[in-house]
Amino acid sequence: MPPMEVECLVIGGGAAGLAAASEAARLGVDVMLVEEGKIFGAGAPGAVSAAAQMTALTSSLAWAIFPDRTVGVVTPAESLDVIPRVLVLATGSEDRLLPFGGWEHPSVVTVQDALDLARNTSARLRWVVAGIGEMGAGVAQALRSVGQDVVAYADASAGASLGGTVVTRVLGRDRLDEVELQARAGLSKPIRLAADYLCVAYARSPRSTLAWLSGCAMEYGAVQGGYVPVVRDGVMTSREDVLVAGDAAGLCLVETAAAEGRLAGFVAAERVGKIQGSAGPERRALVDAAQAARRQGASVLRTWTSTMWELEEHYVRGAMIQPETVLCRCETVAARQVGVAVDDGALTPGDVKRMTRAGMGECQGTHCRSLIARAVSVLTGQPVEAEPPMSFRPPVKPLALSQLL
Amino acid sequence: MKTLGETDVVVVGSGAVGTSVAYHLAKRGKRVTVVDRAGTGAGTSAATFALIWVHSKEPAHYMELSLRSARMFPPLVRELDADVHLDQPGGLTLCLTEDDMAKGHAMVARQSVSRLYAGRVLDAAETHRLQPGLSPEVQGAIYSPEDGHIDSIRYVTALARAARRLGVEFRSYTEVTGIERKDGMVTGVLTELGRIAAPHVVNAAGPHAAAVAKMVGIELPVYPVRGQVLVTLPMPRTLRMPMSGVRQNPTGHFFLGFTREDAGYDASVTAAGIRNIVRSAVRRVPILKEARLLRAFAGIRSMPLDGLPCLGPVPGVPGFYIAVSHSGITLSPLHGAVIADLICTGRTEIPIEPFDPLRPQRAEVVT
Numbered sequence: 200m201p202p203m204e205v206e207c208l209v210i211g212g213g214a215a216g217l218a219a220a221s222e223a224a225r226l227g228v229d230v231m232l233v234e235e236g237k238i239f240g241a242g243a244p245g246a247v248s249a250a251a252q253m254t255a256l257t258s259s260l261a262w263a264i265f266p267d268r269t270v271g272v273v274t275p276a277e278s279l280d281v282i283p284r285v286l287v288l289a290t291g292s293e294d295r296l297l298p299f300g301g302w303e304h305p306s307v308v309t310v311q312d313a314l315d316l317a318r319n320t321s322a323r324l325r326w327v328v329a330g331i332g333e334m335g336a337g338v339a340q341a342l343r344s345v346g347q348d349v350v351a352y353a354d355a356s357a358g359a360s361l362g363g364t365v366v367t368r369v370l371g372r373d374r375l376d377e378v379e380l381q382a383r384a385g386l387s388k389p390i391r392l393a394a395d396y397l398c399v400a401y402a403r404s405p406r407s408t409l410a411w412l413s414g415c416a417m418e419y420g421a422v423q424g425g426y427v428p429v430v431r432d433g434v435m436t437s438r439e440d441v442l443v444a445g446d447a448a449g450l451c452l453v454e455t456a457a458a459e460g461r462l463a464g465f466v467a468a469e470r471v472g473k474i475q476g477s478a479g480p481e482r483r484a485l486v487d488a489a490q491a492a493r494r495q496g497a498s499v500l501r502t503w504t505s506t507m508w509e510l511e512e513h514y515v516r517g518a519m520i521q522p523e524t525v526l527c528r529c530e531t532v533a534a535r536q537v538g539v540a541v542d543d544g545a546l547t548p549g550d551v552k553r554m555t556r557a558g559m560g561e562c563q564g565t566h567c568r569s570l571i572a573r574a575v576s577v578l579t580g581q582p583v584e585a586e587p588p589m590s591f592r593p594p595v596k597p598l599a600l601s602q603l604l
Numbered sequence: 605m606k607t608l609g610e611t612d613v614v615v616v617g618s619g620a621v622g623t624s625v626a627y628h629l630a631k632r633g634k635r636v637t638v639v640d641r642a643g644t645g646a647g648t649s650a651a652t653f654a655l656i657w658v659h660s661k662e663p664a665h666y667m668e669l670s671l672r673s674a675r676m677f678p679p680l681v682r683e684l685d686a687d688v689h690l691d692q693p694g695g696l697t698l699c700l701t702e703d704d705m706a707k708g709h710a711m712v713a714r715q716s717v718s719r720l721y722a723g724r725v726l727d728a729a730e731t732h733r734l735q736p737g738l739s740p741e742v743q744g745a746i747y748s749p750e751d752g753h754i755d756s757i758r759y760v761t762a763l764a765r766a767a768r769r770l771g772v773e774f775r776s777y778t779e780v781t782g783i784e785r786k787d788g789m790v791t792g793v794l795t796e797l798g799r800i801a802a803p804h805v806v807n808a809a810g811p812h813a814a815a816v817a818k819m820v821g822i823e824l825p826v827y828p829v830r831g832q833v834l835v836t837l838p839m840p841r842t843l844r845m846p847m848s849g850v851r852q853n854p855t856g857h858f859f860l861g862f863t864r865e866d867a868g869y870d871a872s873v874t875a876a877g878i879r880n881i882v883r884s885a886v887r888r889v890p891i892l893k894e895a896r897l898l899r900a901f902a903g904i905r906s907m908p909l910d911g912l913p914c915l916g917p918v919p920g921v922p923g924f925y926i927a928v929s930h931s932g933i934t935l936s937p938l939h940g941a942v943i944a945d946l947i948c949t950g951r952t953e954i955p956i957e958p959f960d961p962l963r964p965q966r967a968e969v970v971t
Binding site: 545550559603 | 643644645646650757761764765768774776777836837870872873874875878879882883885886892893894895896897898899900901
């Protein structure tokens, strides 16, 4: 099949992507919007619905970006090579787990998996939710609202009672038996709660694989939640033809995602020549709105992300002391093996990846990428932001070869 | 310039070949420093198809060299005492058309000038009996009992660890900037961090070997060639032996490949490259349609102009040796042993004359 040319391809149908696609389409741009999930706006209730004047594809994965700017997209019907004039990365962020003892147990789940499970079961399951502040409390509330039994919400934030409570480990073989919790300060005795599932809402990171593959200059930002494209004027990356909006540009609130999406849609329209006359003042207003939204959300997020990094370091250091703790759960790589690799001369997360297979498994490093980088940092004394990250390889998620024929 | 140290041998390049050279030298008591611009085994060795391949290496003396090296793997891997997934059950090149069959017969006839050659052509019935699950399109195959495959990353990691235990020093993420000579003799290697004094230098820089050779004024006609490779999630074990273009690791992961492209040092994968690999592999092994793609990557391999290894001392540059070939994994044990022979005794039993690094090379169609 010959490559398909579009004026603007928006990857991700959450708040940012929907706003970008709607704005660009409103301004007359030929837009293709690709969303991996079954519906648009799943993570952004209240976002505008996809406009009729665009090609809007759900259950469709943009699985790779190639150096010639071709984007590989698999839809339920076919496999497309799309060549956009402007690409908007609105890929959002993803939950990741942190390595307490037993975290590789299948009943230890991310927020997304917990909500999916809760919506698709008729059983009333017992949950422990572990999270940070109000955002974690929101997850517990969401589970309760669909009829689940939340036994406890363990809030790790310093402002919570006992200076925060964290998961120390989970116990159980085939099924989860108990979740062990302890005050972060470690002064009180641990308590154990019986539960069927543990939902961990400790960490999220921007989805950055496609930004890496598209060749954007990247930077590490603690507040942003990890690696993100270097952004100027709200949504511009180092590549003229690539824009980024929402969580993919750094963790943000839904209002920020929508404002950046609108700006990205407007800039895309400018880039493909749909805006007549001087668009300066209009663009300036959109840039100001997007930047103001990001600034407003920053104070809330700063507290949250700083706790996330504290917890990550807490657990990774803990894993070094309990070296059988797993750091990569797809390939079952323990902290001990990472230590051996560093003793054998590994200097970077990439070296550890080759020497241990950490990061080579099915989750494509979603969970372990940051943990391995942190472990190398702890072992070598080099700050995480100074380490070259593990390489990013397509596909973004595993896909059947039959989809590529 | 600051002197970082003094040693017997500096090896430039820490891939399969460089680490093997270092290991073999260290076993014979030499002090060795390995210098690499990146991490150990991070270049071609981490992005290869990792066949141990003999039967299609032409002409016959190249096949014999490859065979000799293939037979060195079992004892070497025993010494390394690590699970590197070495598996030498034989190998197949599948024939899909009558024309493929005719070419197969012709190649076997040419290779059979060597009495060591054990390859033969199988008809369709024999091929499908030997390897169930192939497409009915498969008309036959060239079968060779001594071919195999290995996990190249585990292998290089194990070689490097064994070398390190024997005292080899690895300086990774260190760029070599020059080679120092006095009265024509090699006296050391210059790096961005300082000088390492040594009377012997081995160029095992793979696709960067030409640049390293240039540092002593040698034009080495070795070029980068890109090969794209796909890895699937593990599947039940179905392939009994590796085939050209499709192999299955003991872990169940399929490796599919590979392309051969002139792309300079650009290690990107391409949409067309991935599709071609998928189509070709599914055409041969239909069950692969069900497999899930885990990773696509490309390696930059070294390709001498005539396709043959460049192995040995460099006349006129005493102390300088070259160990570069297109089949770095297959030939790594032998390259290591030969270079160790040459540096320790000045000679080797292995016939390397046809692979003189300075031989005039002309472009060949490489198999």
